[in-house]
Amino acid sequence: MAVYTPVSADDLAAFLAGYDVGAAVSFKGIAEGVENSNFLLETTRGRFILTLYEKRVDAGDLPWFLALMGHLAAKGLPVPGPVTDARGEVLQALNGRPACLIEFLPGVSVSEATPEAAREVGAALGQMHRALADFTAPRPNALGPASWPPLAARCDGRLGEIDAALPDAVARGLAAAAEWPADLPQSTIHADLFPDNVLMLDGRVTGLIDFYFACTDARAYDVAVTHAAWCFSADGRQFFPERAAGLMRCYLAEVDLTAAERAALPRLAAGAALRFTLTRAFDWLNTPADALVTRKDPMAFARRLTWYLAATPEMMGG
Amino acid sequence: MAVYTPVSADDLAAFLAGYDVGAAVSFKGIAEGVENSNFLLETTRGRFILTLYEKRVDAGDLPWFLALMGHLAAKGLPVPGPVTDARGEVLQALNGRPACLIEFLPGVSVSEATPEAAREVGAALGQMHRALADFTAPRPNALGPASWPPLAARCDGRLGEIDAALPDAVARGLAAAAEWPADLPQSTIHADLFPDNVLMLDGRVTGLIDFYFACTDARAYDVAVTHAAWCFSADGRQFFPERAAGLMRCYLAEVDLTAAERAALPRLAAGAALRFTLTRAFDWLNTPADALVTRKDPMAFARRLTWYLAATPEMMGG
Numbered sequence: 001m002a003v004y005t006p007v008s009a010d011d012l013a014a015f016l017a018g019y020d021v022g023a024a025v026s027f028k029g030i031a032e033g034v035e036n037s038n039f040l041l042e043t044t045r046g047r048f049i050l051t052l053y054e055k056r057v058d059a060g061d062l063p064w065f066l067a068l069m070g071h072l073a074a075k076g077l078p079v080p081g082p083v084t085d086a087r088g089e090v091l092q093a094l095n096g097r098p099a100c101l102i103e104f105l106p107g108v109s110v111s112e113a114t115p116e117a118a119r120e121v122g123a124a125l126g127q128m129h130r131a132l133a134d135f136t137a138p139r140p141n142a143l144g145p146a147s148w149p150p151l152a153a154r155c156d157g158r159l160g161e162i163d164a165a166l167p168d169a170v171a172r173g174l175a176a177a178a179e180w181p182a183d184l185p186q187s188t189i190h191a192d193l194f195p196d197n198v199l200m201l202d203g204r205v206t207g208l209i210d211f212y213f214a215c216t217d218a219r220a221y222d223v224a225v226t227h228a229a230w231c232f233s234a235d236g237r238q239f240f241p242e243r244a245a246g247l248m249r250c251y252l253a254e255v256d257l258t259a260a261e262r263a264a265l266p267r268l269a270a271g272a273a274l275r276f277t278l279t280r281a282f283d284w285l286n287t288p289a290d291a292l293v294t295r296k297d298p299m300a301f302a303r304r305l306t307w308y309l310a311a312t313p314e315m316m317g318g
Numbered sequence: 319m320a321v322y323t324p325v326s327a328d329d330l331a332a333f334l335a336g337y338d339v340g341a342a343v344s345f346k347g348i349a350e351g352v353e354n355s356n357f358l359l360e361t362t363r364g365r366f367i368l369t370l371y372e373k374r375v376d377a378g379d380l381p382w383f384l385a386l387m388g389h390l391a392a393k394g395l396p397v398p399g400p401v402t403d404a405r406g407e408v409l410q411a412l413n414g415r416p417a418c419l420i421e422f423l424p425g426v427s428v429s430e431a432t433p434e435a436a437r438e439v440g441a442a443l444g445q446m447h448r449a450l451a452d453f454t455a456p457r458p459n460a461l462g463p464a465s466w467p468p469l470a471a472r473c474d475g476r477l478g479e480i481d482a483a484l485p486d487a488v489a490r491g492l493a494a495a496a497e498w499p500a501d502l503p504q505s506t507i508h509a510d511l512f513p514d515n516v517l518m519l520d521g522r523v524t525g526l527i528d529f530y531f532a533c534t535d536a537r538a539y540d541v542a543v544t545h546a547a548w549c550f551s552a553d554g555r556q557f558f559p560e561r562a563a564g565l566m567r568c569y570l571a572e573v574d575l576t577a578a579e580r581a582a583l584p585r586l587a588a589g590a591a592l593r594f595t596l597t598r599a600f601d602w603l604n605t606p607a608d609a610l611v612t613r614k615d616p617m618a619f620a621r622r623l624t625w626y627l628a629a630t631p632e633m634m635g636g
Contacts, residue, residue: 008429009518025519027426028358029349040346040358042424106360108345111326200327201343 005037005052005095012041012050015094018085019101021045035212037097040104047104048083052097057212059098064139065211066090066100068132068188073103075131078124078199078207080105107199107206113230115242121198122247124205125190125226126254129219132188141191141215143275145180148173151278158285162298166281169302173274176309180271181218181264189222190214194229220261223251224268227316228276228304236303244317257318265318266311273305323355323370323413330359330368333412336403337419339363353530355415358422365422366401370415375530377416382457383529384408384418386450386506391421393449396442396517396525398423425517425524431548433560439516440565442523443508443544444572447537450506459509459533461593463498466491469596476603480616484599487620491592494627498589499536499582507540508532512547538579541569542586545634546594546622554621562635575636583636584629591623 007015012024022045030038030049037052053062066082070090073081082090083101092099110117152159152170159166190197192213199207231244280298287295308316325333330342340362348367350356355370371380384400388408391399398421400408410417428435470477470488477484508515510531517525549562598616605613626634 009426010430012426024426026422026424030358031347031349040348104344106344108327108330108342112328 004054005097007037007039007050007052007095011095015050015092015099015101016043018087018092019083020086021048021083021101041101049080049102049104050094050099051102052094052099054097057098061139062091062098062100064137065214067137068135068214069102069211071135072128072131072208077128077131078105078205079128079211080207080209105199105207105209107201110195110198110200113195113240113243115240115246116203117195117198117200118230118243119246119250120200120203120205121193121195121226121230122250123254124198124208125193125222126251128190128208129187129222129255135188138216139188139214141189141217143191143213143279144215144217145177145271148177148271148274148278151282155278155281155285159281159298162281162284163302166277166298166302169305170274170277170281172309173270173277173305176267177271177274179267181220181260181267184218184220184261184264185258186216187219187222188214189217189219189225191217191222191225193222193226218261218264218268219255220257220264221268221272223248223257223318224265225272225275227265228269228272228301228308231317232300232304232307234300235297236300236307239307241315241317246317248317252318262313262318265313265316266308269311269316270305270308273301273308277301277305322372323415325355325357325368325370325413329413333368333410333417333419334361336405336410337401338404339366339401339419359419367398367420367422368412368417369420370412370417372415375416379457380409380416380418382455383532385455386453386532387420387529389453390446390449390526395446395449396423396523397446397529398525398527423517423525423527425519428513428516428518431513431558431561433558433564434521435513435516435518436548436561437564437568438518438521438523439511439513439544439548440568441572442516442526443511443540444569446508446526447505447540447573453506456534457506457532459507459535461509461531461597462533462535463495463589466495466589466592466596469600473596473599473603477599477616480599480602481620484595484616484620487623488592488595488599490627491588491595491620491623494585495589495592497585499538499578499585502536502538502579502582503576504534505537505540506532507535507537507543509535509540509543511540511544536579536582536586537573538575538582539586539590541566541575542583543590543593544569545583546587546590546619546626549635550618550622550625552618553615554618554625557625559633559635564635566635570636580631580636583631583634584626587629587634588623588626591619591626595619595623 022043026042035056039050041048072079080103197210344360353374357368359366390397401419515528
């Protein structure tokens with residue numbers, strides 16, 4: 001939520017000289033995305049996001065991410081497409097960082113996951129999966145099930161410092177994930193479609209953003225992540241069946257999940273909840289309490305994890 | 319350089335209901351201003367900055383700051399004016415913070431203080447001082463000369479940890495400031511007109527921003543601050559006479575400084591350099607080296623201080 005690498009007016013002018021997008025009219029660093037430096041740029045021709053990729057993003061993955069975004073934008077999905085420069089390139093270097101100029105999309109990040117918004121995001125997720133049927137370049141999921149036991153181990157037995165209930169919830173989640181559903185249909189997935197990665201306007205989805213966790217994995221796992229992100233109160237204490245039913249119904253109107261996928265949904269969602277519990281717990285233990293960055297409570301997802309471990313596909317709305 | 323207080327889409331919609339500015343089309347937290355949370359808002363009617371004032375700003379001072387900005391905007395200066403709500407109010411509360419909706423101004427923050435830019439900012443400063451002749455509500459300068467000895471004392475004898483040359487530079491600056499020029503013409507002053515607080519477009523000043531250090535003080539002290547901010551290399555090692563000559567000439571074309579003011583310029587500028595040396599040194603000693611906030615080098619202004627202590631008004635371009 002910060003700008004890590006400054007870009008001066010002169011840096012910007014030199015960068016834009018390689019594009020056919022006009023001259024800068026306004027340029028502001030924006031507090032969007034945890035991982036990168038982002039700027040909102042207005043030129044005489046339009047509006048754009050300029051992203052500088054910081055160390056936590058592997059530069060080797062960037063061509064894949066940008067190809068994915070360009071693929072979805074070209075198919076008419078509300079995804080910000082990378083802008084090509086005069087030489088036809090999208091990936092650049094600026095101030096020592098890989099950088100890309102990206103389309104600006106209108107809309108406001110979703111803050112309250114209403115039933116209406118959950119229906120819209122279910123449909124958008126389904127449309128995205130359909131549009132990705134012919135995007136077949138693979139990228140492994142670095143935060144998939146194989147990563148969870150070592151990630152838990154890196155928390156050094158300190159989960160109980162965060163909450164007394166956390167060690168047991170994680171242990172039960174790891175045990176359940178050890179029997180991971182196999183042979184489910186694969187897709188390129190977003191893997192992080194939380195409300196703050198969805199822009200809406202007048203009740204419609206106008207933007208799906210932040211594809212930097214996207215990867216190849218079970219299509220139904222993306223549904224599970226989105227379900228976990230949208231169907232509970234922020235603290236995970238309350239499940240909202242109407243949001244879940246709407247999200248699933250609108251997704252299933254786009255994508256016909258197999259019986260095996262539907263049956264696997266609770267296990268996949270428990271895994272998704274475990275993944276966010278663990279990454280939040282690791283960040284919590286490694287972020288000073290007084291840091292400017294707001295720490296996200298791992299218990300919000302440990303409670304979801306516990307709920308999914310006792311859930312049926314029907315309880316999930318699937 | 320961060321958003322400290324989040325504002326959700328629902329918070330925003332409720333806030334905008336009190337205004338006649340249309341509905342939100344886009345809303346992004348921006349990394350502008352060290353002290354406050356700022357958002358760039360586009361509505362169906364126009365563009366605005368939404369500012370939430372964080373703890374470092376005294377809420378009691380806000381009516382004065384907003385009146386100042388409104389005064390300058392009303393006189394046609396390129397200053398963002400506060401927007402009044404349907405009840406005629408500018409100062410609001412949002413998420414537990416004082417808040418204000420402010421006009422958006424185009425332009426890009428100045429990164430390279432070229433001679434041309436220095437001339438433009440000299441003229442803009444002079445026009446601002448002229449426009450403030452009838453803005454007479456006083457606000458004391460909390461960072462004036464009386465504050466410097468106690469601020470130096472709060473650095474706890476640790477200035478040498480930053481740079482071996484710093485303790486001596488500060489001591490000489492404090493000694494010089496002890497004989498502070500008295501009875502100079504007073505004005506409301508910006509007191510922080512650094513390049514990053516000036517927006518330009520096509521070589522013209524389109525915005526003077528960040529008035530939250532503004533106060534009542536010697537008019538020539540504002541010239542001195544601006545001179546120190548614009549006429550050196552960033553690290554303070556090199557003085558640029560052409561920038562200084564242009565800045566002073568264009569300022570003097572707007573405002574006829576008295577002989578006493580011109581004579582006092584080197585002393586005032588040494589004081590200005592001391593003020594930024596001390597606040598940077600205090601922040602440096604109280605910010606962890608690994609914090610996300612970039613620490614600003616106090617030596618960049620200690621070097622300017624040393625230069626001004628040996629300068630004449632003529633050397634300054636005055």
